[in-house]
Amino acid sequence: MVSAVAPKSAPALHREAYQLAVDARDARFDGVFYVGITTTRVYCRPCCPSRMAYHQHRRFFDSAAAAERAGFRPCLRCRPELAPGRGATALAAVPRLAQLATQRIAAGALNGHSVADLAAQLGVSERHLRRSLVREVRVSPLDLARTHRLLLAKRLLVDTDLPVTRVAYASGFQSLRRFNAVFRDQYRMQPSALRRNRPARPSAPDGSLRLTLSYRRPLAWEALINSLPQEGTVAIEGHSGILSVDNSPADEHVVVHIGESLLPVLMPLIAGLRRVFDLDAEPAVIDAHLSAGGLESLVARWPGVRLPGKLETLEGAQPDAFNANRRSLQRAAGAQSARELLAMSERWRPWRAYAAQLLRLSVDSLPFIPTSPRRFSVRLTAASDLDVLVQPVKCGSCRSS
Numbered sequence: 001m002v003s004a005v006a007p008k009s010a011p012a013l014h015r016e017a018y019q020l021a022v023d024a025r026d027a028r029f030d031g032v033f034y035v036g037i038t039t040t041r042v043y044c045r046p047c048c049p050s051r052m053a054y055h056q057h058r059r060f061f062d063s064a065a066a067a068e069r070a071g072f073r074p075c076l077r078c079r080p081e082l083a084p085g086r087g088a089t090a091l092a093a094v095p096r097l098a099q100l101a102t103q104r105i106a107a108g109a110l111n112g113h114s115v116a117d118l119a120a121q122l123g124v125s126e127r128h129l130r131r132s133l134v135r136e137v138r139v140s141p142l143d144l145a146r147t148h149r150l151l152l153a154k155r156l157l158v159d160t161d162l163p164v165t166r167v168a169y170a171s172g173f174q175s176l177r178r179f180n181a182v183f184r185d186q187y188r189m190q191p192s193a194l195r196r197n198r199p200a201r202p203s204a205p206d207g208s209l210r211l212t213l214s215y216r217r218p219l220a221w222e223a224l225i226n227s228l229p230q231e232g233t234v235a236i237e238g239h240s241g242i243l244s245v246d247n248s249p250a251d252e253h254v255v256v257h258i259g260e261s262l263l264p265v266l267m268p269l270i271a272g273l274r275r276v277f278d279l280d281a282e283p284a285v286i287d288a289h290l291s292a293g294g295l296e297s298l299v300a301r302w303p304g305v306r307l308p309g310k311l312e313t314l315e316g317a318q319p320d321a322f323n324a325n326r327r328s329l330q331r332a333a334g335a336q337s338a339r340e341l342l343a344m345s346e347r348w349r350p351w352r353a354y355a356a357q358l359l360r361l362s363v364d365s366l367p368f369i370p371t372s373p374r375r376f377s378v379r380l381t382a383a384s385d386l387d388v389l390v391q392p393v394k395c396g397s398c399r400s401s
């Protein structure tokens, strides 16, 4: 499996596969790597609809941050800021510290806080944290944080009508001046330039923000939302608001309407929602593995099955968690005992939780409720809860985009 944060030689090893993926505009690689065009200094998602440069003019990057570090700016057409994040497969090879740090940075841990603060939270020295990130992700903590901020700002500039000042703060910049300077420096354009020639957007109800969260298809959406509560309360930083979520399968993204009051915690909120809806999963890998493990009929019924997370804490589920003592699972799998089910489940590693979810769905007699927008009320309280929000999911499945 190609990995955006795999050991150093990965790009060279996978270069040929990447070339083919770009030639085929293969959406399975969306968010797995990025391609920089050396003639234009623009970087794209592998599935970019623009005509791609010749092979010799392509450079491959593990992450958007690495492409930006090398002086490339994001394509205005395929919009790298909308790509899904890396799945658990890609993260499996990454040491725990780098995983945790990248997750926390994606959730805004360096917005208004120093690398030393983050290192202290993670219980390591600042130097160790920097070296670990550079070694594993090939960018420094500050570069990574800057890319997350810029890409969120780019997304808000294009997809919302928020004033530029509010875009700057919602993206984690500490001042408008700083935002303008960093944006111009990195993207070689004014922030306002992105607002010209924007495509028409559906208007959001009651002044809420309409944002989209991409995923790799397929997505067993109805099974997913029927496994989540109708409403949830999340606690962070004293902010509260409502959000609604719906799927747009033709566009391969989930549409989220976020109340404006949630703007100050937008970055951790987006990262958390990606975890709760398991949007960074790589179904091509998971479905093929479980099918080969004897679950092909269930995979065919629920292609792209996802693990519902915890809405209250915005945590993701662990991809390999498995409780063989559950009688319903034993029955669904046709096992006579927990021991037999446990032995059977070895074939499903490291995706045993997905197997369990499929088995659960197969015995679930509840009729599926037709898909409709789901509203969750989100109440955010207590300053220290940012830690709760970005709390590591032990499997490392939840590196957010």
Ligand SMILES: [Zn+2]
Residues within 6 Å of the ligand: 043, 044, 045, 048, 049, 050, 075, 076, 077, 078, 079
């Ligand atoms: Zn592009």
